[in-house]
Amino acid sequence: MNVTLTMAWRNLWRNGRRTWLTIAAMIFTNVLLVFLISLQLGMYDTMIENSLRAFSGQMQVQREGYLDEPRMRETIAGSSAITAMLREQLGIESITQRAQGFALASSQERSFGIQLIGVEPAYEPLVSSLPGLLGEGRWLSDSNAEEIVLGRVLARNLQVQLGDEITLLGSGADGSFAAGLATVVGILDTGLPDADRSIAQLPLGTFQSIFSMPDQAHALVFEFPDLNQVPARKSQVETLLSKKQLLAQFQLAVHDWDALQPGLRQAIMSDMVSAWFMYGILIIVVSLSVMNTQLMSVLERTREFGIMLALGIKPGRLGRLVLLETLIMSLLGMFIGIFIGYLLVAWFAHTGFTFAGMAEAAAKYNMDEYMYPQASLLSLFWGPGTVFIGGMLAAIYPALKLQRMHPIEAMRAV
Incomplete structure (x- = not known):
């Protein structure tokens, strides 16, 4: 396992620019998801509180x-x-x-x-x-x-x-x-x-x-x-x-x-589902980026993989190597994204988040003009965790290509 891990790490940085671009896309997506989900949960609390204070308690x-x-x-x-x-x-x-x-x-x-x-x-x-x-x-x-x-x-x-x-x-x-x-x-x-x-x-x-x-x-x-x-x-x-x-x-x-107010929770769930539709599109785009990176990496190393197969290494081990490379990228993107996202949420949770026209609308409804994101384990890991799973699933296709690879044909590849 140590040899496989070492190989995976070295293979990632053969083309450092491409690897960092993929990780950067995951980091950006994770930061965006952490902030948006935290802001959304904070808005739900505000919406619930305002609705309850106005009517039922x-x-x-x-x-x-x-x-x-x-x-x-x-x-x-x-x-x-x-x-x-x-x-x-x-x-x-x-x-x-x-x-x-x-x-x-x-x-x-x-x-x-x-x-x-x-x-x-x-x-x-x-x-x-x-x-x-x-x-x-x-x-x-x-x-x-x-x-x-x-x-x-x-x-x-x-x-x-x-x-x-x-x-x-x-x-x-x-x-x-x-x-x-x-x-x-x-x-x-x-x-x-x-x-x-x-x-x-x-x-x-x-x-x-x-x-x-x-x-x-x-x-x-x-x-x-x-x-x-x-x-x-x-x-x-x-x-x-x-x-x-x-x-x-x-x-x-x-x-x-x-x-x-049973309809209040239903309204929140409906809004959450519609929001996750947009989040899902973003996650799919990042997952396709991961798949593209790993597919290009596999195609570039076709001759190398052919030699390894000819030496007796089983295709399953090569597939695990590709999955391990994706795991390293996904973990880097997830934890760096969560860290930066947490800092962003912590900042706006202290200062508040607003936009043009919010003050007038808030004053009309006796509300605070600032929205405050709510940091929690759910908001921090829900989005990045989904991106992580999407990235790992996207790596399955490049890994499966190695299962159908023939040593002689692979070594003839230019």
Whole structure:
């Protein structure tokens, strides 16, 4: 094996320029894949976080069955005490109560059926990004204030402005008639027409009063510093609720973000597949380059291989020699590419990556204008590992040519 390794190393540098060009192509591809995959994974985290903060939160406690069929009467009784207990036991403040229901909203000009969401004004900004997307006015001030915040499109449809009153009519949790008044104090501009058409939030206390839900909520919403904490925190919350005998008593269920927004992961997987289609083309081009290099190397040494076959060396050993040469090139390209790619990712993970026009778009959606690549074993080795496998597969064809080589014909080659 040492002799074969020595021969493979020496054969590579017979034509050093060609070898380095092939290795350089692999290095460039690997650096590009490491950076793009790291940037892609970082963008996915940002996309998930922004989507969760705008709508569902990272985790929720609800009544069993409410997620599949959200009915008004499926409430969590004593929700304020449960929320306070969880804040104390988990050591975080970013837990809030929410309630939702449907109502007929009427202004002086128009009436529309809308979905109302009751929120805690003091804690909602810790969980949701919507309070930071106010285009006009202010956020809700007090849990019992008769105030409401509307999306811009909904406000336009109702033909209301700041200071106007809206009449809310609906059905309470106990089946009673629900009615109330709320003054528009803020108009949200999320930049998403569908969201701006449907968002209507008012203080939780006011919501509970209108819909006959004293100290009740439909969901307890959680936000953690790191999305990776969700699985462990979910188990912790389930354990706490079980110890307090609340899971069985109130028939509660704990849902993580994947259950709350199943389409989000599917969208990410779809984007990943489309991205890997482009990556695959790049990998195929590099693999063909490797095959071309090794094929030329075999053809140049046809006479030499013929002599070796005539001396009794088996074709299989020559094939392994070609594969070993490819292995050395692929390993050099992979590890050098990973090293340079890691340095590039580490730099942009610190400084951030942006481009022209990103700042304006990010400000519109209350996002950071910089994207931060996420270095991990997956992002570092996924792309280069695929290039390595592609290069080794590409070397099979030149190696197989040696199996059909005849010593006499090979020695006659010029």
